[in-house]
Amino acid sequence: MPWDRVWEHFTLVMTALGFIIVIGVVLGVVSYLYPKLSKPILTIVDVMQTIPSLATLGIIMVFMGGNRRTVIIGIILYSLLPIVRNTNSGLNGVSPAVKEAARGMGMTRLYQLFHVDLPLAFPLIFTGIRIAAVTSISVAVFGTFVGGGGLGTVIYQGIRVSSMRQILFGTAALMAMALLIDGIMGLIEKRLYRRIGLQMPQE
Amino acid sequence: MIEYRDVVKSYGGKPVVKGINLTIQEGEFVILIGPSGCGKTTTLKMLNRLIPMDSGDILINGKSIKEQEPELLRRNIGYVIQQIGLFPNMTVEQNITVVPRMLKWDKERRRERAKELLALVDMDYDTYAHKYPNELSGGQQQRIGVLRALAAEPPIVLMDEPFGALDPITRDSLQDEIKDLQKRLNKTVIFVTHDMNEAIKLADRIVFMCDGKILQAASPEEMLRSPADDIIREFMGKHVQRVHMEDELTCSDIMRHRVATISPQRRTLECVELMSQREVNSLIVVDDDRTYLGIVAIEDIKDRGVAGETICPLIRTDVPCVETGQHAKEAFRLLMDMKADYVVVVTPDKKLAGIVTKSSMSKAMASALWGEG
């Protein structure tokens, strides 16, 4: 039973992450291509993260009812920021000399985006994804309050029946999942930076 | 052929290029030079439409650049910048063939081209093709930058201070390579620099810009000989003096005035005596009004001299001799070619003026180069 919850939690996070990556990168790219939109987009995404995640979930539940979908949307809204921000700053951070060369060679805007800007911004975007993944794991814990299941349910039930075993199991599973995902993605990230000869940004 | 016609560009109401007119022939190596901020880069980048012009026009082979899509135009014009700007996410081969790839050359042809280009700069394909830019030295990176610009065989190549950030030795060899490539491939090159050495070394024609205008466009020799403006003269600094030295220094400027002479009536023993006093192996023979007659050498006295006789029969006239007004270059040439110890300098009416020796020549050159000293 609790192992099912681990899997449930994991798929919840992964599904949300899939959406976050697509939406986050698209918003990041749009904010790069149209600098005028960059401020509003970043501000909105930023504000969304400052709303307590439980409140976000509550508000969504009012409209969508309590289910798995509500949790996924909640996670998306809450974890978008690091990817949007990193995509934006990764693209803007590509060296001006490289961009000038790209233009000088006759690349169109989109050709440059896909062949130069995005490949060079990718390590930073990946960092954003890693942060979003770890955030999502903890946000998903609140999913239990809106009927989304996951490890939050295990811990919450443990509290209700005063089962230390259950509480510890849930917590340990959460921590293990976060550490594992963070660790694996961290390794990939290092290789990405090394490949294009960049320094890892200081965290 | 490239024609700039009344090209004007302002930034925020401040004109930075003030009506440039310039015609560049096919295969010409043109250098844009001038003080920083005078509009060289702007002039260059208006040609491939990286900077839009305000008014005027630029024609390439009679066709306005405004009639072409900027991207398509740029694929036909090579572009090299000081900061190099290789794509860090691409290998050397991918960097070189980036334009051919956009032009949809097939893979085989691109590979062939990469090999061909790397061979041009003596870089081994197997060693370098699959390296990333950050694995190369600065000089190698800029070689790749140049190859990238040449890859799709554009007839025109623009270079904006391409070697400015390299160390002097690397810069020197890249200059040789680019000049060689330009001649061999018959490219039209427009090259921005603020280094007069570089300009003189590379240019068919130097275009001197100042404050958004062309002050003078001329061959290096002509610009050095007759700079059109004090700013140009100042910019060229010591180069101007060097040309003065070659063109305007005469034999009398580089000769030594104090010379050991002897009259033809003197006898051999006196002559030997004089030579040992002056510590020389030969004396210049002049008559009483200093008319030059020849020289007398110690070997000849030893071999053929008769004690008590005059030196008259021993006088040699086969020594190199120049007139005072002749180019210093001529004395230099004689000194070097004839392996003579000195060259005799005479006035137009054949009077002895002095002699040019290697040491008198180097003294004169040093003072022309570094001022009186």
Ligand SMILES: Nc1ncnc2c1ncn2[C@@H]1O[C@H](COP(=O)(O)OP(=O)(O)O)[C@@H](O)[C@H]1O
């Ligand atoms: N984007 C820009 N905005 C405003 N001023 C500029 C811009 N680019 C260049 N300038 C100004 O135009 C002048 C000419 O610049 P540039 O062509 O780069 O000179 P150079 O290459 O000869 O050093 C300079 O005074 C510079 O400050």
Ligand SMILES: [Mg+2]
């Ligand atoms: Mg410049």
